[in-house]
Amino acid sequence: MASQEIDALAQALSKLPGLGPRSARRVVLHLMKKRESVMQPLLRALENVNERLVTCENCGNIDTVTPCGICADPRRDSRSICVIEDVSDLWALERSRLFPGTFHVLGGKLSALDGVRPEDLNIDALVTRVAAGGIDEVVLAMNATLEGQTTAHYLAERLESYPIRLTQLAHGVPVGGELDYLDDGTLAQALRARRPVG
Amino acid sequence: MASQEIDALAQALSKLPGLGPRSARRVVLHLMKKRESVMQPLLRALENVNERLVTCENCGNIDTVTPCGICADPRRDSRSICVIEDVSDLWALERSRLFPGTFHVLGGKLSALDGVRPEDLNIDALVTRVAAGGIDEVVLAMNATLEGQTTAHYLAERLESYPIRLTQLAHGVPVGGELDYLDDGTLAQALRARRPVG
Structure with a gap:
């Protein structure tokens, strides 16, 4: 659609979760319009993370x-x-x-x-x-x-x-959950782990 | 949630159209997990576009x-x-x-x-x-x-x-459009610009 570079950016963006080809194009247009306020901060943030990313030797985070x-x-x-x-x-x-x-x-x-x-x-x-x-x-x-x-x-x-x-972790009815919509497995766990009131 | 740099990346991503804080976090996790196959290509594509972006002196594209x-x-x-x-x-x-x-x-x-x-x-x-x-x-x-x-x-x-x-551009009924769902303005334009059949 546009130059090779712009196309490549749309391609790379469309591989992110939640973005498809259409929304990736929308993001590219947005980035191109707001170069100083959106594209360059994003670029710097990506560079920073990409340079420094490590896996914690202790916990794997x-x-x-x-x-x-x-x-x-x-x-x-x-x-x-x-x-x-x-x-x-x-x-x-x-x-x-x-x-x-x-x-x-x-x-x-x-x-x-x-x-x-x-x-x-x-x-x-x-x-x-x-x-x-x-x-x-x-x-x-x-x-x-x-x-x-x-x-x-x-x-x-x-x-x-x-x-x-x-x-x-405890299994049971999630807060805000309605019994009618819960699966049998969750209901069974909640009943089995029932507790005295108060 | 994580380090300052990762937070800044999530912030920058959440400002893109179609992404909110939650989906931006999902994108950050995806980028961090697929550093070689997703993050670095995206970074290079962004750099390329950011370096070379110009407005066409002739047409404004x-x-x-x-x-x-x-x-x-x-x-x-x-x-x-x-x-x-x-x-x-x-x-x-x-x-x-x-x-x-x-x-x-x-x-x-x-x-x-x-x-x-x-x-x-x-x-x-x-x-x-x-x-x-x-x-x-x-x-x-x-x-x-x-x-x-x-x-x-x-x-x-x-x-x-x-x-x-x-x-x-011509105004009228969009292809695939149903009259019942069209606004009066479009219907009026379509009727006014009616053409002989065949």
């Missing part, structure tokens, strides 16, 4: 420093580790600001279908962290999917010989 | 060369000019491959509300192109909005003294 901001923060409780599948899960938990401990990012989940074996995930580093001592609790916060739960079972086996508290 | 690819193309019919409001309109017409002539991008539309006056648009350059001679037809392809049509009327007045054919 992706950050611009290693150890990452969370591992290096002295206010975090380093005696509890929350194990998650992906950096996106870490961000979701960090947004809620509910977990005061540190994290361990597996970088995926065990999957026979996709051929993901334990040695493909960041599991040995977790066992090493736990074996080194000083850890009270490991929260297995995998996704509540079949593969997530398989991964949690595997981790529970690997960690059972260490003197730590192994916990997992 | 934004390209990486001036005169732009269309103005410089000897296969284009330089005797007819299609005047459009914006580069996005030029791309839309180019995708249809229906117009064999050249373009003239106004860079906006006259608007009393937004304080856009004739001297704020790329109009003098159009009059200069027409006055220089060698032009047979000028197609006024403004949007069919009040402001677009005001701009078209103004251009028609500015160009009426030159020996050219002044035309505008």
Whole structure:
């Protein structure tokens, strides 16, 4: 449509999640119109991230420093580790600001279908962290999917010989959820884990 | 949520059309995971475009060369000019491959509300192109909005003294449109411009 360079930019943008060829073109036009206020800040931000991106040697989080901001923060409780599948899960938990401990990012989940074996995930580093001592609790916060739960079972086996508290996220009715729309699995879990009122 | 640099990238992305804070975070995670295959190509494409972006001195199109690819193309019919409001309109017409002539991008539309006056648009350059001679037809392809049509009327007045054919896009029922859903204005235009069958 336009020059090769502009076309290449539209192509590169259309590969981002949530953008297709049409919205990528719209983004290119926007960038070209607002060169100083949008394109150049974006370019600088991308350069900065691209230059400095590293995987935290301790927990597997992706950050611009290693150890990452969370591992290096002295206010975090380093005696509890929350194990998650992906950096996106870490961000979701960090947004809620509910977990005061540190994290361990597996970088995926065990999957026979996709051929993901334990040695493909960041599991040995977790066992090493736990074996080194000083850890009270490991929260297995995998996704509540079949593969997530398989991964949690595997981790529970690997960690059972260490003197730590192994916990997992509660299953149940999500806040704001209506029973009528819930699947049977969630309802069953919520009923099984029912608690006394008050 | 993460380091300052990653936050800044999410911020810059969330300012693009079609992306909000949530989808910008998703894009950042995708970029970080696919550094080689997505982030670096995008960075290079942005750098290329940012370095070379120029406004065509002839027609106002934004390209990486001036005169732009269309103005410089000897296969284009330089005797007819299609005047459009914006580069996005030029791309839309180019995708249809229906117009064999050249373009003239106004860079906006006259608007009393937004304080856009004739001297704020790329109009003098159009009059200069027409006055220089060698032009047979000028197609006024403004949007069919009040402001677009005001701009078209103004251009028609500015160009009426030159020996050219002044035309505008036809109004009517869009292909695939159902009468029941059309506004009265479009229906009225379609009825007024009715043609003999066959």
